[in-house]
Amino acid sequence: MPTALVTGANRGLGLAFARAYAERGFRVHACCRRPEQAHLLRAIPGDVVLHRWDARDPTATRQLAEALACEPIDHLVANAAVTGPRDRPEALDIPGWFEALHVNCLAPLQLAAALRRQVAASRARRMIAISSALASLADNRSGGLWAYRCSKAALNMAWRNLAIEVAREGIVCVLLDPGWVRTDMGGPAAPLAPEESVAGMLAVIDRLTPADSGRFLSFQGEPRAW
Ligand SMILES: NC(=O)c1ccc[n+]([C@@H]2O[C@H](COP(=O)([O-])OP(=O)(O)OC[C@H]3O[C@@H](n4cnc5c(N)ncnc54)[C@H](OP(=O)(O)O)[C@@H]3O)[C@@H](O)[C@H]2O)c1
Numbered sequence: 014m015p016t017a018l019v020t021g022a023n024r025g026l027g028l029a030f031a032r033a034y035a036e037r038g039f040r041v042h043a044c045c046r047r048p049e050q051a052h053l054l055r056a057i058p059g060d061v062v063l064h065r066w067d068a069r070d071p072t073a074t075r076q077l078a079e080a081l082a083c084e085p086i087d088h089l090v091a092n093a094a095v096t097g098p099r100d101r102p103e104a105l106d107i108p109g110w111f112e113a114l115h116v117n118c119l120a121p122l123q124l125a126a127a128l129r130r131q132v133a134a135s136r137a138r139r140m141i142a143i144s145s146a147l148a149s150l151a152d153n154r155s156g157g158l159w160a161y162r163c164s165k166a167a168l169n170m171a172w173r174n175l176a177i178e179v180a181r182e183g184i185v186c187v188l189l190d191p192g193w194v195r196t197d198m199g200g201p202a203a204p205l206a207p208e209e210s211v212a213g214m215l216a217v218i219d220r221l222t223p224a225d226s227g228r229f230l231s232f233q234g235e236p237r238a239w
Pocket residue numbers: 020021022023024025026027045046047066067068069091092093094095116143144145146190191192193194195196197198199200203
């Protein structure tokens with residue numbers, strides 16, 4: 014049975030990933046901050062194992078890796094993220110920036126490092142980070158969302174470095190832009206339902222080859238500008 018690990022699995026795109034993987038017959042390791050309150054996640058039929066995981070808790074990732082010590086992980090999906098402060102350069106919310114950098118960049122990297130052996134031991138060996146079109150330096154025409162953009166741009170560099178670091182183990186690391194999606198983060202005006210975005214991303218993930226490692230792709234598989 015293939016296995017997927019998804020962070021931020023209690024709502025939004027993470028919940029849609031958990032549902033889609035369970036439907037496909039994967040064992041799903043679903044990570045969230047408050048499993049006891051994750052009613053939608055608990056209601057998913059299939060082999061769904063909930064794990065308490067807070068991106069900002071330094072022991073949480075280590076404990077997760079220990080709990081999964083003997084479990085190959087085919088698809089690791091680093092999805093959890095925060096928008097961060099909506100501040101201005103003249104009045105930066107430094108703690109808010111640190112939170113965004115921690116949750117959006119450092120925690121995914123720590124997770125990948127902690128579970129590297131389990132991913133390398135799987136058949137599919139995929140590490141997917143959910144990035145954003147807003148991470149793109151080349152495509153930034155509208156500005157704003159400073160902390161979010163910077164944290165996701167940092168994630169892009171970290172994941173690209175990771176792709177080089179783990180290439181010899183046959184692990185394929187890709188950054189995916191899910192599009193603009195109707196979640197708490199994306200808001201009600203977004204054109205895409207979470208299920209549509211996730212269906213697109215899973216089709217992209219299915220098609221990945223080692224030559225794709227280190228790429229930044231849209232949910233439809235198109236290259237995104239760095
Ligand atoms: N929606 C869009 O239009 C859009 C566009 C581009 C990229 N993205 C990216 O897609 C991914 C999913 O976004 P979404 O739209 O589904 O967002 P969302 O609805 O706001 O969900 C965010 C998820 O991240 C979790 N999370 C936040 N802080 C956490 C922490 N410290 N530890 C553990 N989990 C934490 C949340 O858990 P709690 O419930 O505990 O807060 C929640 O499960 C993110 O990486 C986001 O940047 C989204």
